[in-house]
Amino acid sequence: MKTLLTIPFVFILIFLIGCSPEDSEVKKRPNILFAISDDQSFAHTSFEGSPFVSTPAFDRIAREGVYFRNCIAGSPGCAPSRSAIVTGRHHWQNEQSGQHAAPWLKKHVPFVDLLDANGYATGLTGKGVGPFRYARDENDSLWRATNAAGIAHSHIKYEPGTPGDERPADKISDINYFENFKYFMENVKGDKPFFFWYGGLEPHRAYEQDSWKRTDKNLSDVVVPGFFPDHDIVRGDMLDYAVEIEWFDLHLQRMLEYLEEIGELENTIVIVTADNGMPFPRAKANSYEYGVHVPFAVRFPENFPGGRVVDDVIGFSDLAPTILEITDTSSEGMLPITGKSILNILRSENEGAVDPSREYVFSGRERHSSSRYENWGYPQRAIRSQDYLLVWNMKPERWPAGAPQRIKPDTKDELLPLHGIDENGIHHxxxxxxxxxxxxxxxxxxxxxxxxKVSAYFGLAHNKRPEYELFDIKNDPYNLTNLAGDVRFEEIEREMKEALREELTKTDDPRVVGPDKEVFDSYIRYSPMREFPEPDDTLLEETLR
Structure with missing residues (x-):
């Protein structure tokens, strides 16, 4: 009898001996640190080769992980782009929850909620999914109450004028991102795996002009994009932009070092990107390369073979399904996801073109700021392959950068000067x-x-555009030569138009399938408003001759 009782014990003992510490570590669920800067184009990391921006933290993630050469944001504006990240859907699928400064509806459940329900500690610091209006009280019963990126931890701040205030420019946010992340790790996380959203408010404007002069930066190092005039004012502006990118990267570096110190880095998937392109003319709020093409790198050496550069086109709607798959989390409770997981690419040992099914990626915009008569937007839809970009300007009769003349505040119809230039030639x-x-x-x-020397650059940023624009990205990275209508590219244009319309139809884009094709212009905007006159371009056309 005694011998029989010892048999189960022997099996248990053998099982326990066979479970090494390494085996239990493999079963440990991975953490995720998601770092997203605010308004940074793909070209502006030192890993990409920028000579005037230094990003050692991003470079490490890209060098030791997987660098995606063709990541396209969901939109050239922050709110719709971030909406695509957390829902896995194109912004035009998300009603108000995909539009700038509109309410976030409860039914648009972000993947972060599902991670939280699946045992992850979740949180954010800095800028989450916004700008959106979240529920203010019980009257906003259809609106979400908390940020779609998680519960905010942004209470630890720099105190201006104190020895601890190390900020290199006076327009940089006072949020101490790293210390808030450390607080989350030590006071909130507990023994759970974590998903943490680090949302820098940099390099979003405003900038302290000439902050770069307190650094070792030089005007001569700047690579001026081909859609800007090469002038010291422009070069200095770009250096101020670089100062803010480096601040974002510094706090990421501190987070990586901290995770390394506490032994969590190797079990943490680090994803680094930006929400849209640089806050300059013809970049942000435009579906061109410098408006939607963003940096993107992922590091997780245990499972994602590193040291690779991938050419496949990916989009922000692909991030939610990827993170859900990585964490073995069901998407039940979310609205149907449009994006496709990139986990197969991350786990591959290949580089270059890895997944042949990824032929195209999609983006677009609606209303950005309050910039036109009756708060109209400038609707665009875009399709991108590895080699070409097609932009559909759905309302080509509208001004792409906003109306050139505004009604003076606190008056009924008194107009401010055309182009915002006062009687002294100063622009406002x-x-x-x-x-x-x-x-x-x-x-x-x-x-x-x-x-x-400047007029052509003014036109590139401000003048009306044709309905379709097609660009050869490899030979025209600044998107200066429109190939739409060129017989040499007729087949490419036809194929891309068909693929774009097919995607918009499949995803029920109201601009294409209705029933209300103007619904996006009707949403209430919960941000400061400007008034503009009804469009009448006769006077303006005279001034531009």
């Missing part, structure tokens, strides 16, 4: 073309719009 950014962020570059181009 809030007076015209307000889909472009206020900046020295914007003002320089507008104030000098009639000079021979």
């Amino acid at each position: 950014s809030e007076w015209a073309y307000t889909d472009i962020d206020e900046s020295p570059t914007k003002s320089y181009i507008i104030e000098n719009m009639k000079e021979e």
